[in-house]
Every structure is written in structure tokens, then in C-alpha cells.
Amino acid sequence: GAGVSxxxxxxxxxxxxxxxxRCDPISGHTALYWYRQSLGQxxxxxxxxxxxxxxxxxxxxxxRFSAERTGGSVSxxxxxxTQQEDSAVYLCASSLGGTSGAAYEQYFGPGTRLTxx
Amino acid sequence: xxxxxxxxxVTAVEGAxxxxxxxxQTSGFYGLSWxxxxxxxxxxxxxxxxxxxxxxxxxxxxxxxxxxxxxYLLLQELQMKDSASYFCAVRDRRxxxxxxxxxxxxxxxxx
Numbered sequence: 001g002a003g004v005s006x007x008x009x010x011x012x013x014x015x016x017x018x019x020x021x022r023c024d025p026i027s028g029h030t031a032l033y034w035y036r037q038s039l040g041q042x043x044x045x046x047x048x049x050x051x052x053x054x055x056x057x058x059x060x061x062x063x064r065f066s067a068e069r070t071g072g073s074v075s076x077x078x079x080x081x082t083q084q085e086d087s088a089v090y091l092c093a094s095s096l097g098g099t100s101g102a103a104y105e106q107y108f109g110p111g112t113r114l115t116x117x
Numbered sequence: 118x119x120x121x122x123x124x125x126x127v128t129a130v131e132g133a134x135x136x137x138x139x140x141x142q143t144s145g146f147y148g149l150s151w152x153x154x155x156x157x158x159x160x161x162x163x164x165x166x167x168x169x170x171x172x173x174x175x176x177x178x179x180x181x182x183x184x185x186x187x188x189y190l191l192l193q194e195l196q197m198k199d200s201a202s203y204f205c206a207v208r209d210r211r212x213x214x215x216x217x218x219x220x221x222x223x224x225x226x227x228x
Contacts, residue, residue: 003191004225033215042121042204042218043160091159095214104148104167104214108159 002026004109006092012115013082021077021112025094032075033095033106035065036088043091049075050098084114089113119143121219123205128225131194137190137222139205148208149181149188150216155201163190163203192224200226 005024013019030051035043045106049069058065064082069075079086089105093106121141129135131228139149147166152160166171166181178191192199201224205218 031214035218040221042220043179043206043216045215045217048213049214050214056215059215104150104165104208105162106150106160106214106216108161109161 004094004107006090006109008112010109010113010115012117015084015116016081018078018080019082019114021079021090021092021114022104023075023077023092023109024045025073025075025092027073028096028108029094029107030072030097031095033067033093034075034077035091035093037111038088038090046077046090079114084116087114087116095115118186119209119217120207121206121207121217123203123219123222124208125220126223126224126225128227131195131197133195134191135195136223136226137192137203137205139188139190140204141186141188141207141219143207143209143217145209145211146186146207147211147219148207149179150204150208151177151179151190151202152218153201153220154204160204166208195226197226200224 032049034046047067048056064080067077089111091111093108095106123139133208150165151163154160164179181188202221204221206218
């Protein structure tokens with residue numbers, strides 16, 4: 001079984017450009033998360049999708065950030081008018097639904113390293 | 118606001134035991150998780166504690182005291198491959214499994 005995949009693995013963009021980051025979660029995982037990690041720092045929550053419920057967008061740092069999840073599977077994180085402070089590794093994770101202990105184990109993808117020049 | 122405190126760095130020798138502490142101040146608490154991250158790699162899940170006490174999984178154990186807002190990760194029989202960053206993370210909202218992470222503890226295992 002494949003794990004969480006993300007593309008691209010690296011993205012260099014110029015300030016002011018828009019970027020799209022893609023995440024393919026593990027098949028059957030109903031929960032999907034986006035985090036970002038700056039160098040040497042912990043992970044910062046961005047957005048959370050659970051099944052067909054409205055996403056929890058409370059971690060998005062500005063209205064330049066948006067995300068969608070199509071068909072309960074693939075998700076795309078879009079950053080408009082990128083700024084240098086957006087440079088970070090963007091990590092996607094997925095987990096099972098339900099309330100069992102296993103539902104709290106998040107499986108992370110390898111991340112997309114975004115550099116804004 | 119939300120905050121999780123953990124030491125920035127810990128050094129130990131192969132075969133030893135090391136404890137990484139985590140204290141938290143969050144608006145809500147529904148569970149404490151630990152993740153391991155090797156340089157350049159993705160975080161991988163180690164443990165989850167929702168109730169007080171010790172959870173053991175092989176060489177790794179995790180402890181939680183909700184009354185003290187405190188937990189720790191215990192690594193026994195350290196191996197060189199355990200050199201990595203370790204993050205504690207709190208689930209701070211009912212019905213939401215998204216996590217608030219600490220800044221991480223970099224563990225260096227020496228021969």
C-alpha cells in the first residue's frame with residue numbers, strides 16, 4: 001500500500017506568483033491535514049478536512065492561502081501572490097476516521113519544499 | 118494562547134535511556150502525541166496518550182499526567198538510528214484531530 005504522496009517535492013517561485021501543492025492521501029483515510037514547517041521549527045497547522053464536513057481553516061495564515069479536497073481524496077493547497085515568508089516545507093498528512101486510537105495516528109507525506117525568491 | 122515546551126537538544130550515548138519532557142498550556146486537551154522526524158524526512162507517529170499513565174511500545178514509552186499538563190517520551194536502549202528530532206503534539210479541540218506541535222527536541226546519540 002502506498003503512503004501519502006505529495007508533489008512537487010521542490011518548488012522555487014518568484015515573489016508574487018501563485019503556487020499549487022498537491023497531496024494524495026492514503027486510500028481509505030477520511031481525514032486530511034496540511035501543516036507547514038519552517039527550518040528547525042515545529043509543524044504549524046494550516047487546514048483540516050474530515051469526510052464531507054466543512055474544512056477547519058482556522059490555521060490558514062492569510063486569505064492568500066486556500067485548499068480544497070476533491071472527491072474526498074486528493075487535496076490541493078494554493079498560495080496566491082507568494083511572499084518570501086511563505087518559504088517552508090509544506091506537509092500533508094492523512095488518518096483514519098472514527099474514534100478508535102488508530103484514528104489519531106497521522107501519516108505524513110514527504111513534503112513540498114517551497115522557496116520564494 | 119497555545120504553547121508546548123520541550124528541550125531543544127538532548128545528547129545521550131548508545132545503550133542509555135533518555136527522557137524527553139513536554140509541558141503544555143492549551144485551551145483544551147484531548148490527547149498528547151509524539152512524532153519522530155529524521156533530518157530531511159517526514160514525521161512518523163510514535164505514540165498517543167489520551168489518559169493518564171504510561172504506554173509502552175517496544176523501546177519507546179510515553180507518559181501523560183493531565184493534572185500536571187505534562188508528558189514525556191522515554192527511549193530505552195538507545196541506538197544510533199534514534200538520532201532525530203522528537204515532537205510532542207497536543208490535540209486541543211474536541212472533534213478535531215489536527216495537532217498543535219512543540220518546537221521539537223533534537224536527540225543526538227553518541228557512540
